Amino acid sequence: MLDLWVLVALGGVGIVAGFVDAVAGGGGLIALPALMSVGLSPVAALATNKAQSVVGTFAAAITFWRGGYVVLRTLIPGIIMTFVGSYAGALVVKAIDTSALSVAVPVAIVAVALYFSFSPSIKDVDRIAKLKFAIFVPVIGFIIGFYDGIFGPGTGSFFMLAFVALFGLSATRASAHTKVLNVTSNLAALALFIPAGDVVWSAAAAMAIGQIIGGYLGALTGIRFGAKIIRPLVIVVSIALAIRLIIFS
Structure with a gap:
């Protein structure tokens, strides 16, 4: 049983993690060590x-949706395939060797940071998509969802990169779509974690309260400032995540 003040502190961590996660993803960098x-x-x-x-991400997703930055009906196939991919990844994780991911993933995340650093296309306006949204979002959702089920770190960064680079979404709309699919992949993992009794509910509840506050404020900040805050925060979070994976792998 966790002490009351520990739970209060975790609630504070949840606010910060929810804010960062809503804007750029990577809130787990803060929450997991805590x-x-x-x-x-x-x-x-x-x-x-x-x-x-998942609570904070859901709060952020709802805020973006209410702001008109995501149309849920266009994402239904992607939501379904992300859930299937994440659940499948969580099922097979114990049967395969994922050690190679601890080397490959930091390299990929650094590539994401470099793209967001130097690409002139990270703006607050949509561009022409390189791939057809209706066909390839479910494919990307399954692939990244599967990765999230197996390993996890950087999932939000990879979704952001896909929506910006492949589907031409603005930074704010890409963040909104990322939140919806992140909620989906987290729910798929929880479908396995909860029956197994792995969740410490007192800590989860304390941090969830903070996540609601942080996720809401982060989404509002992303909507207000757009690429001006989303772009640098994605870069910082991606580099920090890559460094953490390299040091602790």
């Missing part, structure tokens, strides 16, 4: 992080 620092095992920390982060 959960492990209060004594949770790696599996319990991962499961609890999914349970608390």
Whole structure:
């Protein structure tokens, strides 16, 4: 049983993590170490992080949706395939060797940071898509969802890159679409974690309260400032995540 003041502190962490996650993704960079620092095992920390982060991500997704930055009916096939991919990845993770991902993923995340650093296309206006949205969003959703089920770090960055580089969305609309599919992949993982009893619900509830506040404020900030804040925060979060994966792999 976690102490009351520990839960209060975790609630504060949830606010910060929810804000960062709503704008650029990568809130787990903040939440996971905090959960492990209060004594949770790696599996319990991962499961609890999914349970608390899905609340903040959902709050952010709703805020973006109410602002008109995402049309849910166009994402239904992508939502379905992201859920299927994430659930499938979580099912097979124990049967395969994922050690190579600890090397490959940081390289890919750095590539995301470089793209957002130097590409002139990261703006607050939509561009012409390179791929047909209705056909390829479900494909991308399944692939990134599968990766999220197996490994996880950088999922939001990869979704952001896909929506900007492949589907021509503005930075704000890309962030909005990313939040919807992130909620989906987290729910798929929770469909396995919850029955297994891996979630520490007191910690998840405390952080979820903070996540609602942080996710709402982060989404409003992303809507207000657009690419001016989304672009640099994606870069910073991506580099920080890559460094963390390299050091602790």
